Amino acid sequence: MPLLLVGKVVTMKRITYKDSGVDIKKADDFVKAIGSKKRGLPKAFASFFDIAALSKKYKNPMLISSADGVGTKLMFAQELGGHDTVGIDVVAMNVNDIVCLGAAPLFFLDYIACGKLNTGVLGKVVSGIKKGLNESACVLLGGETAEMPGMYDKNEYDLAGFCVGAVDKHKVVDGRNIKQGDLIIGLESSGLHSNGFSLVRKVLGKKEIKKHQKNILMPTRIYVKPVLSLLSNYPLIKGIAHITGGAFYTKATKILPQGLGMVIDKKSWKVPAIFKLIQQKGNISDKEMYSVFNMGIGMIIVVKKDWANKIATKANRFFPASIIGEIVKSKQKMSIV
DSSP states (O other), rough: EEEEEEEEEEEEEOOOOOEEEEEEHHHHHHHHHGGSTTTOOSSSSOOOOOOGGGGGSSSSSSEEEEEEEEHHHHHHHHHOOOOOHHHHOOOOOOHHHTTTOOOOOEEEEEEEEESSSSSSHHHHHHHHHHHHHHHHHOEEEEEEEEEETTTTTTTTTOOOOEEEEEEEEEGGOSSSSOOTTTTEEEESSSSSTOOOOOHHHHHHHHHHHHHTTHHHHOOOOOOOOHHHHHHHHHHTOOOOEEOOOOHHHHHHGGOOOEEEEEOGGGGGGGOOOOHHHHHHHHTHHHHHHHHHTTTTTTEEEEEEEGHHHHHHHHHHTTOOOEEEEEEEOOOSSEEOO
Protein backbone atom coordinates (compact mmCIF):
# COMPACT_ATOMS: atom_id res chain seq x y z
CA MET A 1 0.00 0.00 0.00
CA PRO A 2 1.84 3.17 -1.18
CA LEU A 3 2.02 6.21 1.08
CA LEU A 4 2.82 9.63 -0.49
CA LEU A 5 5.34 11.73 1.48
CA VAL A 6 6.79 15.05 0.18
CA GLY A 7 8.23 13.90 -3.12
CA LYS A 8 8.65 10.22 -2.11
CA VAL A 9 6.53 7.12 -2.37
CA VAL A 10 6.98 4.76 0.60
CA THR A 11 5.65 1.19 0.35
CA MET A 12 4.28 -0.19 3.65
CA LYS A 13 4.17 -3.95 4.28
CA ARG A 14 0.69 -5.42 4.45
CA ILE A 15 0.25 -7.11 7.82
CA THR A 16 -1.50 -10.47 7.92
CA TYR A 17 -3.08 -12.50 10.72
CA LYS A 18 -0.15 -14.92 10.38
CA ASP A 19 2.24 -12.08 11.24
CA SER A 20 0.50 -11.74 14.60
CA GLY A 21 1.12 -15.40 15.36
CA VAL A 22 -2.10 -17.01 14.15
CA ASP A 23 -1.86 -19.35 11.16
CA ILE A 24 -5.44 -20.00 9.98
CA LYS A 25 -4.39 -22.32 7.14
CA LYS A 26 -2.30 -24.45 9.48
CA ALA A 27 -5.23 -24.67 11.90
CA ASP A 28 -7.60 -25.66 9.08
CA ASP A 29 -5.14 -28.31 7.89
CA PHE A 30 -4.88 -29.68 11.45
CA VAL A 31 -8.67 -29.90 11.79
CA LYS A 32 -8.88 -31.71 8.43
CA ALA A 33 -6.12 -34.09 9.48
CA ILE A 34 -7.95 -35.13 12.64
CA GLY A 35 -11.35 -35.09 10.93
CA SER A 36 -11.17 -38.84 10.37
CA LYS A 37 -11.02 -39.25 14.12
CA LYS A 38 -14.22 -37.27 14.62
CA ARG A 39 -17.03 -39.64 13.69
CA GLY A 40 -20.16 -37.91 12.52
CA LEU A 41 -18.56 -34.46 12.21
CA PRO A 42 -20.46 -32.47 9.55
CA LYS A 43 -19.03 -29.61 7.52
CA ALA A 44 -21.02 -26.87 9.23
CA PHE A 45 -20.81 -24.29 12.02
CA ALA A 46 -22.06 -26.81 14.56
CA SER A 47 -22.39 -30.57 14.90
CA PHE A 48 -25.45 -32.78 14.67
CA PHE A 49 -26.64 -35.70 16.76
CA ASP A 50 -29.76 -37.66 15.76
CA ILE A 51 -31.74 -37.56 18.99
CA ALA A 52 -34.53 -39.63 17.42
CA ALA A 53 -32.20 -42.61 17.70
CA LEU A 54 -32.55 -42.43 21.49
CA SER A 55 -36.19 -43.50 21.29
CA LYS A 56 -35.08 -46.97 20.23
CA LYS A 57 -33.09 -47.45 23.42
CA TYR A 58 -34.82 -45.23 26.00
CA LYS A 59 -38.51 -44.99 26.93
CA ASN A 60 -38.21 -41.58 28.55
CA PRO A 61 -34.68 -40.29 27.84
CA MET A 62 -33.05 -37.56 29.88
CA LEU A 63 -29.91 -35.80 28.66
CA ILE A 64 -27.05 -35.48 31.15
CA SER A 65 -24.17 -33.06 30.52
CA SER A 66 -20.70 -32.40 31.91
CA ALA A 67 -17.87 -29.95 31.22
CA ASP A 68 -14.39 -30.33 32.69
CA GLY A 69 -10.69 -29.96 32.03
CA VAL A 70 -7.41 -31.48 33.19
CA GLY A 71 -6.18 -28.61 35.38
CA THR A 72 -2.51 -28.14 36.20
CA LYS A 73 -1.69 -31.73 35.24
CA LEU A 74 -1.25 -30.14 31.81
CA MET A 75 1.89 -28.40 33.09
CA PHE A 76 3.42 -31.78 33.96
CA ALA A 77 2.39 -33.20 30.58
CA GLN A 78 3.99 -30.29 28.74
CA GLU A 79 7.20 -30.54 30.77
CA LEU A 80 7.45 -34.34 30.65
CA GLY A 81 5.94 -35.01 27.23
CA GLY A 82 2.82 -36.95 28.20
CA HIS A 83 0.49 -35.38 25.66
CA ASP A 84 -1.50 -38.50 24.77
CA THR A 85 -2.24 -39.28 28.43
CA VAL A 86 -3.94 -35.92 29.07
CA GLY A 87 -6.15 -36.59 26.05
CA ILE A 88 -7.44 -39.65 27.92
CA ASP A 89 -7.72 -37.57 31.10
CA VAL A 90 -10.01 -34.93 29.59
CA VAL A 91 -12.38 -37.63 28.37
CA ALA A 92 -12.29 -39.51 31.69
CA MET A 93 -13.06 -36.43 33.78
CA ASN A 94 -16.27 -35.91 31.80
CA VAL A 95 -17.56 -39.42 31.09
CA ASN A 96 -16.93 -40.56 34.67
CA ASP A 97 -19.15 -37.72 35.89
CA ILE A 98 -21.84 -38.64 33.36
CA VAL A 99 -21.97 -42.28 34.47
CA CYS A 100 -22.43 -41.25 38.12
CA LEU A 101 -26.06 -40.50 37.25
CA GLY A 102 -26.48 -43.85 35.54
CA ALA A 103 -26.13 -42.31 32.07
CA ALA A 104 -24.27 -43.64 29.04
CA PRO A 105 -22.09 -41.06 27.23
CA LEU A 106 -23.36 -40.16 23.75
CA PHE A 107 -21.04 -37.52 22.33
CA PHE A 108 -18.04 -35.39 23.26
CA LEU A 109 -16.61 -32.06 22.11
CA ASP A 110 -13.07 -30.88 22.81
CA TYR A 111 -11.55 -27.42 23.22
CA ILE A 112 -7.83 -26.91 22.65
CA ALA A 113 -6.21 -23.48 23.02
CA CYS A 114 -2.51 -22.94 22.36
CA GLY A 115 0.13 -20.28 21.93
CA LYS A 116 1.44 -21.80 18.69
CA LEU A 117 -0.12 -24.67 16.76
CA ASN A 118 2.23 -27.64 17.10
CA THR A 119 0.49 -30.35 15.07
CA GLY A 120 2.80 -33.06 16.41
CA VAL A 121 1.96 -32.33 20.04
CA LEU A 122 -1.74 -31.64 19.54
CA GLY A 123 -2.04 -34.69 17.31
CA LYS A 124 -0.95 -36.79 20.31
CA VAL A 125 -3.56 -35.04 22.49
CA VAL A 126 -6.31 -35.89 19.99
CA SER A 127 -5.01 -39.45 19.75
CA GLY A 128 -5.47 -39.74 23.53
CA ILE A 129 -8.96 -38.27 23.27
CA LYS A 130 -9.85 -40.87 20.65
CA LYS A 131 -8.52 -43.67 22.86
CA GLY A 132 -10.55 -42.47 25.84
CA LEU A 133 -13.71 -42.18 23.76
CA ASN A 134 -13.29 -45.65 22.30
CA GLU A 135 -13.05 -46.95 25.86
CA SER A 136 -16.25 -45.04 26.70
CA ALA A 137 -18.22 -46.00 23.56
CA CYS A 138 -18.67 -42.25 22.96
CA VAL A 139 -18.54 -40.21 19.72
CA LEU A 140 -16.19 -37.26 19.18
CA LEU A 141 -18.68 -34.96 17.51
CA GLY A 142 -16.67 -31.76 17.12
CA GLY A 143 -14.64 -29.15 18.94
CA GLU A 144 -12.53 -26.02 18.71
CA THR A 145 -8.81 -25.43 18.18
CA ALA A 146 -7.79 -21.86 19.05
CA GLU A 147 -4.34 -20.39 18.42
CA MET A 148 -3.88 -17.56 20.95
CA PRO A 149 -0.29 -16.25 21.03
CA GLY A 150 -1.20 -13.31 23.25
CA MET A 151 -2.69 -15.60 25.89
CA TYR A 152 -0.33 -18.60 25.94
CA ASP A 153 3.40 -19.18 25.51
CA LYS A 154 4.33 -20.84 22.21
CA ASN A 155 4.84 -24.19 23.99
CA GLU A 156 1.69 -24.00 26.13
CA TYR A 157 -1.78 -25.33 25.50
CA ASP A 158 -5.01 -25.70 27.46
CA LEU A 159 -7.51 -28.50 27.17
CA ALA A 160 -11.16 -28.95 28.13
CA GLY A 161 -14.08 -31.12 27.12
CA PHE A 162 -17.86 -31.21 27.06
CA CYS A 163 -19.90 -34.41 27.13
CA VAL A 164 -23.58 -35.32 26.81
CA GLY A 165 -25.08 -38.65 27.89
CA ALA A 166 -28.51 -40.19 28.21
CA VAL A 167 -30.45 -42.20 30.78
CA ASP A 168 -34.06 -43.28 31.20
CA LYS A 169 -35.79 -41.01 33.69
CA HIS A 170 -36.79 -43.89 35.95
CA LYS A 171 -33.20 -45.20 35.98
CA VAL A 172 -31.45 -42.03 37.14
CA VAL A 173 -29.02 -42.75 40.00
CA ASP A 174 -29.06 -39.69 42.30
CA GLY A 175 -28.62 -40.98 45.86
CA ARG A 176 -32.14 -40.14 47.04
CA ASN A 177 -32.79 -43.74 48.15
CA ILE A 178 -29.59 -44.10 50.19
CA LYS A 179 -30.38 -45.26 53.74
CA GLN A 180 -28.62 -46.04 56.99
CA GLY A 181 -26.93 -49.44 56.81
CA ASP A 182 -26.13 -49.29 53.09
CA LEU A 183 -22.54 -50.21 52.23
CA ILE A 184 -19.94 -48.37 50.14
CA ILE A 185 -17.90 -50.13 47.47
CA GLY A 186 -14.68 -48.48 46.32
CA LEU A 187 -13.32 -48.93 42.78
CA GLU A 188 -9.55 -48.65 42.56
CA SER A 189 -8.02 -45.59 40.85
CA SER A 190 -5.05 -45.76 38.48
CA GLY A 191 -3.21 -43.20 40.63
CA LEU A 192 -3.45 -39.43 40.98
CA HIS A 193 -5.96 -39.12 38.12
CA SER A 194 -6.38 -35.36 37.38
CA ASN A 195 -6.61 -33.61 40.74
CA GLY A 196 -4.23 -32.17 43.31
CA PHE A 197 -1.39 -31.37 40.94
CA SER A 198 -0.81 -27.87 42.29
CA LEU A 199 0.01 -29.52 45.64
CA VAL A 200 2.14 -32.17 43.90
CA ARG A 201 4.18 -29.41 42.27
CA LYS A 202 4.65 -27.59 45.57
CA VAL A 203 5.76 -30.74 47.41
CA LEU A 204 7.92 -32.61 44.89
CA GLY A 205 11.12 -31.27 43.34
CA LYS A 206 12.04 -31.50 39.65
CA LYS A 207 14.19 -34.61 40.19
CA GLU A 208 11.39 -36.42 42.04
CA ILE A 209 8.84 -35.42 39.43
CA LYS A 210 11.12 -36.79 36.69
CA LYS A 211 11.74 -39.98 38.67
CA HIS A 212 8.04 -40.63 39.25
CA GLN A 213 6.74 -39.26 35.94
CA LYS A 214 5.12 -42.58 34.95
CA ASN A 215 2.92 -42.52 38.06
CA ILE A 216 2.33 -38.78 37.82
CA LEU A 217 1.17 -38.92 34.19
CA MET A 218 -0.81 -42.17 34.52
CA PRO A 219 -4.15 -41.35 32.84
CA THR A 220 -7.39 -41.19 34.77
CA ARG A 221 -9.20 -44.52 34.84
CA ILE A 222 -12.42 -44.64 32.84
CA TYR A 223 -15.24 -46.37 34.71
CA VAL A 224 -18.03 -46.15 32.11
CA LYS A 225 -18.26 -49.73 30.87
CA PRO A 226 -17.83 -51.39 34.29
CA VAL A 227 -20.40 -49.15 35.98
CA LEU A 228 -22.95 -49.48 33.16
CA SER A 229 -22.48 -53.25 33.31
CA LEU A 230 -23.10 -53.22 37.07
CA LEU A 231 -26.20 -51.07 36.62
CA SER A 232 -27.66 -53.41 34.01
CA ASN A 233 -27.25 -56.39 36.33
CA TYR A 234 -27.95 -54.67 39.65
CA PRO A 235 -30.49 -51.87 39.09
CA LEU A 236 -30.77 -51.24 42.84
CA ILE A 237 -27.43 -49.41 43.01
CA LYS A 238 -28.36 -46.30 45.01
CA GLY A 239 -25.55 -43.81 44.51
CA ILE A 240 -22.31 -43.30 42.56
CA ALA A 241 -19.64 -40.67 43.18
CA HIS A 242 -16.55 -39.79 41.12
CA ILE A 243 -13.72 -38.99 43.55
CA THR A 244 -12.14 -35.89 42.01
CA GLY A 245 -11.34 -32.39 43.37
CA GLY A 246 -12.54 -32.19 46.98
CA ALA A 247 -12.14 -35.97 47.17
CA PHE A 248 -13.80 -37.79 50.07
CA TYR A 249 -14.94 -34.80 52.09
CA THR A 250 -16.67 -32.99 49.23
CA LYS A 251 -17.23 -35.19 46.17
CA ALA A 252 -18.11 -38.46 47.90
CA THR A 253 -20.69 -36.84 50.16
CA LYS A 254 -22.54 -34.97 47.40
CA ILE A 255 -24.86 -37.94 46.90
CA LEU A 256 -25.97 -38.18 50.55
CA PRO A 257 -29.52 -37.32 51.65
CA GLN A 258 -29.89 -34.98 54.63
CA GLY A 259 -29.04 -36.51 58.02
CA LEU A 260 -26.77 -39.26 56.71
CA GLY A 261 -23.02 -39.62 56.71
CA MET A 262 -20.30 -41.94 55.44
CA VAL A 263 -17.82 -43.84 57.57
CA ILE A 264 -14.83 -44.88 55.45
CA ASP A 265 -12.30 -47.44 56.67
CA LYS A 266 -8.98 -46.31 55.17
CA LYS A 267 -7.41 -49.70 56.01
CA SER A 268 -9.82 -51.48 53.66
CA TRP A 269 -7.66 -50.80 50.58
CA LYS A 270 -3.98 -50.30 49.81
CA VAL A 271 -3.04 -46.65 49.29
CA PRO A 272 -0.64 -46.36 46.28
CA ALA A 273 2.94 -45.38 47.01
CA ILE A 274 2.74 -42.05 45.13
CA PHE A 275 0.27 -40.70 47.71
CA LYS A 276 2.48 -41.83 50.60
CA LEU A 277 5.46 -40.08 48.99
CA ILE A 278 3.53 -36.81 48.60
CA GLN A 279 2.26 -36.95 52.18
CA GLN A 280 5.70 -37.68 53.58
CA LYS A 281 7.55 -35.04 51.54
CA GLY A 282 4.99 -32.35 52.33
CA ASN A 283 4.28 -33.37 55.94
CA ILE A 284 0.59 -33.30 55.01
CA SER A 285 -2.16 -34.35 57.42
CA ASP A 286 -4.44 -37.30 56.68
CA LYS A 287 -7.48 -35.03 56.47
CA GLU A 288 -5.79 -32.80 53.91
CA MET A 289 -4.73 -35.79 51.81
CA TYR A 290 -8.26 -37.23 51.78
CA SER A 291 -9.62 -33.77 50.97
CA VAL A 292 -7.38 -33.31 47.93
CA PHE A 293 -6.55 -36.75 46.49
CA ASN A 294 -8.49 -39.90 45.67
CA MET A 295 -5.94 -41.92 47.70
CA GLY A 296 -6.42 -44.96 45.47
CA ILE A 297 -10.23 -44.95 45.18
CA GLY A 298 -11.46 -43.36 41.95
CA MET A 299 -15.17 -44.04 42.29
CA ILE A 300 -17.56 -45.23 45.01
CA ILE A 301 -20.85 -47.07 44.69
CA VAL A 302 -23.48 -47.15 47.46
CA VAL A 303 -25.59 -50.31 47.57
CA LYS A 304 -28.01 -52.14 49.83
CA LYS A 305 -26.10 -54.27 52.35
CA ASP A 306 -27.52 -57.53 50.98
CA TRP A 307 -26.12 -56.77 47.52
CA ALA A 308 -22.66 -55.51 48.54
CA ASN A 309 -20.56 -58.68 48.34
CA LYS A 310 -22.14 -59.77 45.05
CA ILE A 311 -21.61 -56.37 43.43
CA ALA A 312 -18.04 -56.06 44.73
CA THR A 313 -17.25 -59.50 43.26
CA LYS A 314 -18.73 -58.48 39.91
CA ALA A 315 -16.81 -55.16 39.96
CA ASN A 316 -13.56 -57.04 40.59
CA ARG A 317 -13.82 -58.52 37.10
CA PHE A 318 -13.06 -55.02 35.77
CA PHE A 319 -10.92 -53.33 38.44
CA PRO A 320 -9.92 -54.16 42.01
CA ALA A 321 -12.91 -53.30 44.23
CA SER A 322 -13.76 -53.74 47.90
CA ILE A 323 -16.27 -52.70 50.54
CA ILE A 324 -14.70 -49.62 52.14
CA GLY A 325 -17.41 -48.15 54.35
CA GLU A 326 -21.03 -47.76 55.35
CA ILE A 327 -23.83 -45.21 55.59
CA VAL A 328 -24.76 -44.01 59.08
CA LYS A 329 -27.12 -41.51 60.66
CA SER A 330 -24.92 -38.50 61.36
CA LYS A 331 -24.66 -34.74 61.10
CA GLN A 332 -21.08 -35.27 60.04
CA LYS A 333 -21.04 -36.07 56.34
CA MET A 334 -17.67 -37.84 56.29
CA SER A 335 -15.67 -39.79 58.87
CA ILE A 336 -12.45 -41.53 57.84
CA VAL A 337 -11.23 -44.00 60.43
